[in-house]
Structures are given as C-alpha cells and as structure tokens.
Amino acid sequence: MNLSANEAERHAGASSAMTLFADEGLPFPPVPALLLASMKQQGAAWFATRPVASTPYDFHHFLDEVETQPELADYAVVGFDGHGTNSWAVHFYLVGTGIALFVKLPWGGAYMDPEPARAHIAEIFDWAAALLSRLQRAESAGHIPPGLRLQVAASQFDHAGWRWLGTGQDAAQAPWNPPSGMRAALLQELDDVIAGRKVLTAQRS
Known part of the structure; x- marks a missing residue:
C-alpha cells in the first residue's frame, strides 16, 4: 500500500506516540482510532491531535477549556510532561461529544517506584477503556441527551x-x-x- 505524504505523516505520529509508551513499558491509552490517526508530536514527549495552548502538565488549563468552550472539537493528548526532579506524569486527555476525560498519573519522578506506578497506570487505562465502551453503548442506544457530557478528572x-x-x-x-x-x-x-435504570437529562442554566 502506497501512502501519500500526509497519510504517512499521520501514521508516523501515531506510531511514534505508541512507541514512546512501549519504550516506558506502559500500555497505550485507549485513544479512538480516528483521533489516533491525527496524532502529531507537540512536545519533547507528548502528542496531540490539535494545537494546544498549554503543556499537558497544566491540568486545569484543559479542565477550564472544556468547561468554557463546550463546542470544542474532539481531541486527544497523550504522553509525558513535568518539571523538576519529581513532578512528572503520564497524561491521557480525551474530549468527545459525550466525554471529557482527563487522566494524569505519576510517572518518571526521581523518587518514584516504577513497578507499582506501572501497574496502576495499566489499571487506570483498562478502566478508561471500559468506561469509553460503556459510554459508546449508551450513546448508540440514545441514552445520552444531546449537549450532555460526562466530565472525569482522574489526577493524583x-x-x-x-x-x-x-x-x-x-x-x-x-x-x-x-x-x-x-x-x-x-x-x-x-x-x-444502558439498562434504563437511570434516565439522564440535559441540564442547562
């Protein structure tokens, strides 16, 4: 299969992002395939599907952005960012029609025990995949009202x-x-x- 220059660049971004996690011995977060194809490197060790105005370590920038710009286009950010000797983290941010998921967990600090941290990151990514799968089922069944978004902040x-x-x-x-x-x-x-035991309603001011 021959790829165009643009297609090759897109595939290269996704491949580089996945390699970055593999090199750390970490699973790759559950980024939807359409977004994964748009990954581009934007920092020394992090990737995003669109230009962003802050590095991933600034967690509250991303929370505030999705709250003040509810029509923000779907995007994902993955990778590693931080400062100093111990303020480092792995990041997985995903914003879509019904989800605004922000995961920031310790990784890479000088005093961190890597094996428990690695196990915890894998556990959280597995949970995120299960969460996104259930949300997709709920959306497909028409149980998520238009304009309603699940906002999740998972940060230590x-x-x-x-x-x-x-x-x-x-x-x-x-x-x-x-x-x-x-x-x-x-x-x-x-x-x-999904089972209809809870009915969601879109809340508006």
Whole structure:
C-alpha cells in the first residue's frame, strides 16, 4: 500500500506516540482510532491531535477549556510532561461529544517506584477503556441527551472527581461527585443508564 505524504505523516505520529509508551513499558491509552490517526508530536514527549495552548502538565488549563468552550472539537493528548526532579506524569486527555476525560498519573519522578506506578497506570487505562465502551453503548442506544457530557478528572496531583455537565450549564454551580470509589461508581452509573435504570437529562442554566 502506497501512502501519500500526509497519510504517512499521520501514521508516523501515531506510531511514534505508541512507541514512546512501549519504550516506558506502559500500555497505550485507549485513544479512538480516528483521533489516533491525527496524532502529531507537540512536545519533547507528548502528542496531540490539535494545537494546544498549554503543556499537558497544566491540568486545569484543559479542565477550564472544556468547561468554557463546550463546542470544542474532539481531541486527544497523550504522553509525558513535568518539571523538576519529581513532578512528572503520564497524561491521557480525551474530549468527545459525550466525554471529557482527563487522566494524569505519576510517572518518571526521581523518587518514584516504577513497578507499582506501572501497574496502576495499566489499571487506570483498562478502566478508561471500559468506561469509553460503556459510554459508546449508551450513546448508540440514545441514552445520552444531546449537549450532555460526562466530565472525569482522574489526577493524583490536581482536582479529581466526576459529573455530568450540560451545554450552557454554569460549571461553577455543577457539583462534582467525589473521587473515592469513582471507578466503580462510574461503571455502575453507565450500566444503569444502558439498562434504563437511570434516565439522564440535559441540564442547562
């Protein structure tokens, strides 16, 4: 198969991003195939599907952006970023029609024990894949109202929690569910939505 120059560049970005994670002995996060094909390197060790105005370590920039720009086009950011000797993390940010998922976990710090960190990252990425699969099922069944997005902050450095946020809703007034037990709670939440045990409504201000 002969690839055009643009297609080759796109494939190269995805391949380089996946190689970066493999070299660290880490699984690659569950980036949807369409977004993965658009990956381009934007920093020394991180990739994104669109130009972004901040490095991934600035977690709150991405949270604030999706809250103030609800019509933001789908995108993904993956890779490693940080500063100093111990403030380093692996990042997986994914924004889509019904999801705004922000994962930031310790990786690469001088005082980090890599094996427990590696196991935890793999566990979180597996959970993220299960979450996205359930969300897709709920969307396909028409159970996610237009304009409603699941916002998830999974960070050991910054804010963490989850909530449903509607287009036009005042993010400052929308309460977060606590991070304690978040993984199980979110999977159960989506199982209930898929089964019709919970009906979601788009909240607007």
